[in-house]
Amino acid sequence: MDMLQIIEAKKRGSELGESEIEAWVRGVVDESIPLYQSASLLMAIRLNGMTFDETWLLTRAMANSGDRVHYKGFPVVVDKHSTGGVGDKVTLILAPLVAACGVPVAMLSGRSLGFTGGTIDKFESIAGVTCEFDDLTLQRMMQEIGWVNAQPSSRIAPADRALYALRDVTGTVDSIPLITASIMSKKMCGGGTHLCLDVKCGPGAFMQNFDDARKLASSLKQVGILGGLKMAGVISRMAEPLGQAVGNYVEMWEAVRYLTEWPKTPLAELVMALADHMLKMYMPDEEKRAAMLMSAIESGAAIEALRRYLDFCGGDVRAIDQLMSMELTQEGVAVTSTRDGFVNDIDGYGLALCARELGAGRITQNDRIDPMAGFILEKQLADEVKAGDVLLLVYGKKAKSWLSQNRERIPALFTIGNSAIDKASIILDEV
Amino acid sequence: MDMLQIIEAKKRGSELGESEIEAWVRGVVDESIPLYQSASLLMAIRLNGMTFDETWLLTRAMANSGDRVHYKGFPVVVDKHSTGGVGDKVTLILAPLVAACGVPVAMLSGRSLGFTGGTIDKFESIAGVTCEFDDLTLQRMMQEIGWVNAQPSSRIAPADRALYALRDVTGTVDSIPLITASIMSKKMCGGGTHLCLDVKCGPGAFMQNFDDARKLASSLKQVGILGGLKMAGVISRMAEPLGQAVGNYVEMWEAVRYLTEWPKTPLAELVMALADHMLKMYMPDEEKRAAMLMSAIESGAAIEALRRYLDFCGGDVRAIDQLMSMELTQEGVAVTSTRDGFVNDIDGYGLALCARELGAGRITQNDRIDPMAGFILEKQLADEVKAGDVLLLVYGKKAKSWLSQNRERIPALFTIGNSAIDKASIILDEV
Numbered sequence: 001m002d003m004l005q006i007i008e009a010k011k012r013g014s015e016l017g018e019s020e021i022e023a024w025v026r027g028v029v030d031e032s033i034p035l036y037q038s039a040s041l042l043m044a045i046r047l048n049g050m051t052f053d054e055t056w057l058l059t060r061a062m063a064n065s066g067d068r069v070h071y072k073g074f075p076v077v078v079d080k081h082s083t084g085g086v087g088d089k090v091t092l093i094l095a096p097l098v099a100a101c102g103v104p105v106a107m108l109s110g111r112s113l114g115f116t117g118g119t120i121d122k123f124e125s126i127a128g129v130t131c132e133f134d135d136l137t138l139q140r141m142m143q144e145i146g147w148v149n150a151q152p153s154s155r156i157a158p159a160d161r162a163l164y165a166l167r168d169v170t171g172t173v174d175s176i177p178l179i180t181a182s183i184m185s186k187k188m189c190g191g192g193t194h195l196c197l198d199v200k201c202g203p204g205a206f207m208q209n210f211d212d213a214r215k216l217a218s219s220l221k222q223v224g225i226l227g228g229l230k231m232a233g234v235i236s237r238m239a240e241p242l243g244q245a246v247g248n249y250v251e252m253w254e255a256v257r258y259l260t261e262w263p264k265t266p267l268a269e270l271v272m273a274l275a276d277h278m279l280k281m282y283m284p285d286e287e288k289r290a291a292m293l294m295s296a297i298e299s300g301a302a303i304e305a306l307r308r309y310l311d312f313c314g315g316d317v318r319a320i321d322q323l324m325s326m327e328l329t330q331e332g333v334a335v336t337s338t339r340d341g342f343v344n345d346i347d348g349y350g351l352a353l354c355a356r357e358l359g360a361g362r363i364t365q366n367d368r369i370d371p372m373a374g375f376i377l378e379k380q381l382a383d384e385v386k387a388g389d390v391l392l393l394v395y396g397k398k399a400k401s402w403l404s405q406n407r408e409r410i411p412a413l414f415t416i417g418n419s420a421i422d423k424a425s426i427i428l429d430e431v
Numbered sequence: 432m433d434m435l436q437i438i439e440a441k442k443r444g445s446e447l448g449e450s451e452i453e454a455w456v457r458g459v460v461d462e463s464i465p466l467y468q469s470a471s472l473l474m475a476i477r478l479n480g481m482t483f484d485e486t487w488l489l490t491r492a493m494a495n496s497g498d499r500v501h502y503k504g505f506p507v508v509v510d511k512h513s514t515g516g517v518g519d520k521v522t523l524i525l526a527p528l529v530a531a532c533g534v535p536v537a538m539l540s541g542r543s544l545g546f547t548g549g550t551i552d553k554f555e556s557i558a559g560v561t562c563e564f565d566d567l568t569l570q571r572m573m574q575e576i577g578w579v580n581a582q583p584s585s586r587i588a589p590a591d592r593a594l595y596a597l598r599d600v601t602g603t604v605d606s607i608p609l610i611t612a613s614i615m616s617k618k619m620c621g622g623g624t625h626l627c628l629d630v631k632c633g634p635g636a637f638m639q640n641f642d643d644a645r646k647l648a649s650s651l652k653q654v655g656i657l658g659g660l661k662m663a664g665v666i667s668r669m670a671e672p673l674g675q676a677v678g679n680y681v682e683m684w685e686a687v688r689y690l691t692e693w694p695k696t697p698l699a700e701l702v703m704a705l706a707d708h709m710l711k712m713y714m715p716d717e718e719k720r721a722a723m724l725m726s727a728i729e730s731g732a733a734i735e736a737l738r739r740y741l742d743f744c745g746g747d748v749r750a751i752d753q754l755m756s757m758e759l760t761q762e763g764v765a766v767t768s769t770r771d772g773f774v775n776d777i778d779g780y781g782l783a784l785c786a787r788e789l790g791a792g793r794i795t796q797n798d799r800i801d802p803m804a805g806f807i808l809e810k811q812l813a814d815e816v817k818a819g820d821v822l823l824l825v826y827g828k829k830a831k832s833w834l835s836q837n838r839e840r841i842p843a844l845f846t847i848g849n850s851a852i853d854k855a856s857i858i859l860d861e862v
Contacts, residue, residue: 007602011477039467040601043474046442170471171438 003027003037010044015051025061025159035166042163042172050177052222058177059223062185065159069106069135069191071142077104078278079192080233081183083200083207083216086348087241090198091119091149092255093271096305098278099147100296105278106142108152108190117248117361117369120151125248125371126310127319138191145308148191157185174206180219188227194281195224196274197233197431204348205238210428217431232277233431236270237424240346240381243267247360247374249328250395254376256326259303262294266426273427332376332393333403335410337385345415346381354409358396370396382423385416434458434468441475446482456492456590466597473594473603481608483653489608490654493616496590500537500566500622502573508535509709510623511664512614514631514638514647517779518672521629522550522580523686524702527736529709530578531727536709537573539583539621548679548792548800551582556679556802557741558750569622576739579622588616605637611650619658625712626655627705628664628862634779636669641859648862663708664862667701668855671777671812674698678791678805680759681826685807687757690734693725697857704858763807763824764834766841768816776846777812785840789827801827813854816847 006020016024024041027033050058071077078098082088091107099105109119109131120131132151133141141148154161160182167173167182187195197220200206201213213235224231243265245254262268272293279289296302303324310320322329355361359370373396379385391414394403403410437451447455455472458464481489502508509529513519522538530536540550540562551562563582564572572579585592591613598604598613618626628651631637632644644666655662674696676685693699703724710720727733734755741751753760786792790801804827810816822845825834834841 004600004602007474011474011602034600035465035467036470036597036601039470040474040603043438043442043471044478044602047475047478166467169435169465170467171435171442171475172471 003033003041007037007041007044010041010048013048016054016057018057021054021057022061025058025065028162029065029159038163038166039170039172042167042170042178045178046172046175052219055177055180055219056223056226059181059184059188059227062157062159062163062181063188063227065185066157066189067153067155068189069108069138069156071104071106071139071191074104074142076194076282077106077142077192078194078196078281079105079107079187079190080196080198080274080278081187081220082198083205085200085204085238085242086352087243087246087251089122089243089245089251089255090267090271090274092122092252092306093258094274094278095147095149096259096309097271097293097296097302098275099145100301100305101279101292102146103279103282104142105147106138106191107149108156108186109149111151119149121369122248122251123149123310123313125252125369126315126323128316129310129313131313141312145305145312147305147309149309152186152190156189160185176212176216176219179206179216180223184220184223184227187224187229192229194230194232194278196277197221197231198270198274199233199235199431200238201235201428202238204240210235214429221431230281231431232281234270234273234277234427235429235431237266237426237428238348239424241348241351241377242270244377244380245374246351246355246377247358247372247395248369249371250374250376252323253326253328255306256303256323259297259306260300262297266423270426328395330372330395332395333399334390334393335403335407337379337387337389337391337414337416338411339385339387339416341385341416341418342420343379343381343383343385343414344417344421346377347413350409350413351375354406354413357406358394358398358402360396370398372396373398379414382421384420434464434472438468438472438475441472441479444479447485447488449488452485452488453492456489456496459593460496460590469594469597470601470603473598473601473609476609477603477606483650486608486611486650487654487657489612490615490619490658493588493590493594493612494619494658496616497588497620498584498586499620500539500569500587502535502537502570502622505535505573507625507713508537508573508623509625509627509712510536510538510618510621511627511629511705511709512618512651513629514636516631516636516669516673517783518674518677518682519631520553520674520676520682520686521698521702521705523553523683523737524689525705525709526578526580527690527740528702528724528727528733529706530576531732531736532706532710532723533577534710534713535573536578537569537622538580539587539617540580542582550580552800553679553682554580554741554744556683556800557746557754559747560741560744562744572743576736576743578736578740580740583617583621587620591616607643607647607650610637610647611654615651615654615658618655618660623660625661625663625709627708628652628662629701629705630664630666630862631669632666632859633669641666645860648860652862661712662862663712665701665704665708665858666860666862668697668857668859669779670855672779672782672808673701675808675811676805677782677786677808678789678803678826679800680802681805681807683754684757684759686737687734687754690728690737693728697854701857759826761803761826763826764830765821765824766834766838768810768818768820768822768845768847769842770816770818770847772816772847772849773851774810774812774814774816774845775848775852777808778844781840781844782806785837785844788837789825789829789833791827801829803827804829810845813852815851
């Protein structure tokens with residue numbers, strides 16, 4: 001199979017066949033195909049698209065490029081995938097909550113190169129915690145504490161690892177077939193039997209309009225079904241940071257608050273909708289599910305599931321206790337509003353850029369994260385604001401020095417209008 | 432200037448600006464931009480196109496990436512460019528013919544990696560001839576013999592050298608803006624003040640339909656004008672090998688025949704049309720031009736111009752004499768027709784593949800060419816054939832052994848029909 005013929009076929013708009021797609025993925029993994037040829041093919045796919053059949057064949061070939069995690073003795077294991085966004089701490093709350101209801105949960109998460117840390121960075125903001133395990137340890141973790149969240153080993157979908165890195169530097173990330181293959185190839189290898197999707201839609205998300213979000217959700221669902229997964233989920237609105245906290249430790253702090261106090265917010269609404277889908281997969285009665293979820297929070301089972309996980313991951317006892325008592329090890333520096341009105345818009349992307357400058361995210365793989373760095377928002381979308389009210393608190397070693405040079409930037413990220421706006425539901429559609 | 436932003440812009444269909452195109456070309460030449468990013472951009476250009484302004488800016492940036500040849504004391508220097516095809520020996524005939532009429536001619540030609548050799552390989556099939564010279568020698572060559580044909584130095588349009596190699600392996604050769612920039616960037620540096628185009632059209636050419644050939648011709652012409660060149664030329668039909676000979680020495684042999692006997696064939700018609708354009712550039716009277724061209728052949732001035740060139744290039748006297756007397760140093764092996772009829776089609780591409788197997792072309796840069804390898808066609812399009820008639824003669828060291836294993840292949844390249852077909856004119860349009 002000649003790579004040039006594969007490129008020519010896609011360039012001319014033809015459908016690639018099984019042997020072509022498999023030859024490409026094989027050549028990516030064994031590095032026999034030069035990066036410039038894969039780059040050219042990726043752009044041809046980005047511009048000419050892929051049929052559903054091609055998308056499935058690519059996903060399968062990528063899933064087959066490495067190993068699969070398998071949890072022995074667990075016929076049902078639920079997983080969740082979010083397309084991501086600023087302040088997305090859903091996993092930190094959802095995984096222990098669902099596990100506390102007796103449903104085995106397994107998720108593989110990343111250390112992100114994005115603006116704020118990935119889920120692994122958030123867990124690892126607790127002193128002592130590390131989330132890299134071999135397969136035997138994952139199995140023991142599932143048996144002992146009932147849920148797993150870990151950094152995937154390099155043997156999971158190595159084709160995706162190589163192609164994702166290349167897409168990132170060749171302008172070929174924003175392709176529904178390529179996004180689908182990247183996500184689902186890993187999900188087919190992560191040990192889950194059921195997958196709940198959280199496809200974000202809005203100015204702060206990958207998919208900015210509802211039509212694209214639905215297309216992506218449908219593509220993920222159909223490919224997942226062919227991959228042998230039971231699929232469900234939601235399309236959710238991403239119009240502002242998800243919750244009050246943006247950073248790593250501050251997001252853990254907020255997760256604890258949800259697992260104990262369960263404030264009535266859009267984030268709680270989203271977590272509950274996802275948790276409900278994950279339980280529904282084998283508990284058909286809706287009222288029972290709702291009661292069981294609230295009981296897991298009220299009984300302390302949910303927060304206990306998080307504590308046991310952090311303990312398993314090596315978290316030091318004092319740091320876990322500090323987190324559980326919702327202690328912040330430093331005071332936040334307040335930024336106040338200069339005017340009265342209502343929050344009509346919050347620029348989550350701008351906020352994430354600031355968080356990265358504070359040390360909450362990485363620019364290169366080798367950058368060290370400041371676990372405390374980030375924000376806690378005191379005002380969110382549709383809130384009323386008076387001049388002098390605190391808009392947010394800034395955390396991290398660099399908080400004061402950064403603010404002294406960037407004092408104007410934070411208020412500019414809040415659009416304060418004269419008229420009130422409605423709080424819209426965070427759930428836009430079911431998958 | 433961030434290469435990723437340039438890729439994103441072209442991917443989304445935006446027009447690239449001067450600073451973006453110049454940053455790309457600079458990064459290609461100094462190798463600061465990785466090949467996979469240029470590959471991705473090339474595919475985005477192939478699929479989303481380039482406006483005329485972008486094409487011109489790319490051409491200019493590529494032309495400015497290296498040095499330019501300049502012939503001091505020659506205010507008019509004519510050049511010719513053909514988009515190429517099997518058996519295209521136009522330069523071998525046209526350059527000495529036009530030079531014999533007193534018009535300075537300068538062409539830079541290549542050693543091709545194609546199926547048969549490039550123009551330089553054809554000249555170098557004469558023992559002793561080499562066509563690589565420094566600028567001072569080119570200047571002396573122009574002064575002493577009135578015309579120049581040489582391999583361009585590596586300092587001519589180095590951006591094109593790098594991009595062409597990358598296009599060749601990324602499926603991005605067939606793009607009118609990229610073809611235009613590649614051709615015209617070199618032509619702007621080759622020392623010519625006037626450029627005559629020969630854009631081929633047909634099954635044996637790059638541009639298979641007339642519309643595409645016209646688009647390419649128009650793009651080349653407009654860019655050339657902005658580049659300061661006086662432009663003219665033709666669109667010519669490429670339905671069969673151009674002339675009888677396909678190879679290297681055999682094409683030199685055929686060139687000598689045209690420069691002395693001027694047979695009335697489509698090839699002669701094409702050479703005459705191009706020569707007429709090249710003279711017209713400063714001799715407006717059509718009848719005088721025709722008379723001057725025929726007189727250059729009849730007087731022996733044209734063949735003398737070729738002899739002096741080969742002598743300047745180091746050709747050994749005996750080899751030149753042998754060529755001039757149209758001696759073939761070996762006998763061709765005949766392949767005959769098995770049926771009666773009329774030649775309705777000749778598969779030039781298939782013939783070129785066979786010629787390469789015989790040793791007339793290279794597969795890698797390091798392959799040695801057998802100068803004698805190739806074919807002389809005894810039957811061409813529309814000719815009547817009787818069973819037993821010779822279709823062509825096979826030449827080269829490997830002729831007999833190759834034929835013993837491939838005897839069936841040659842007749843299969845000739846479509847012999849029952850009904851006669853018309854000989855169509857080789858000139859389709861003026862540029």
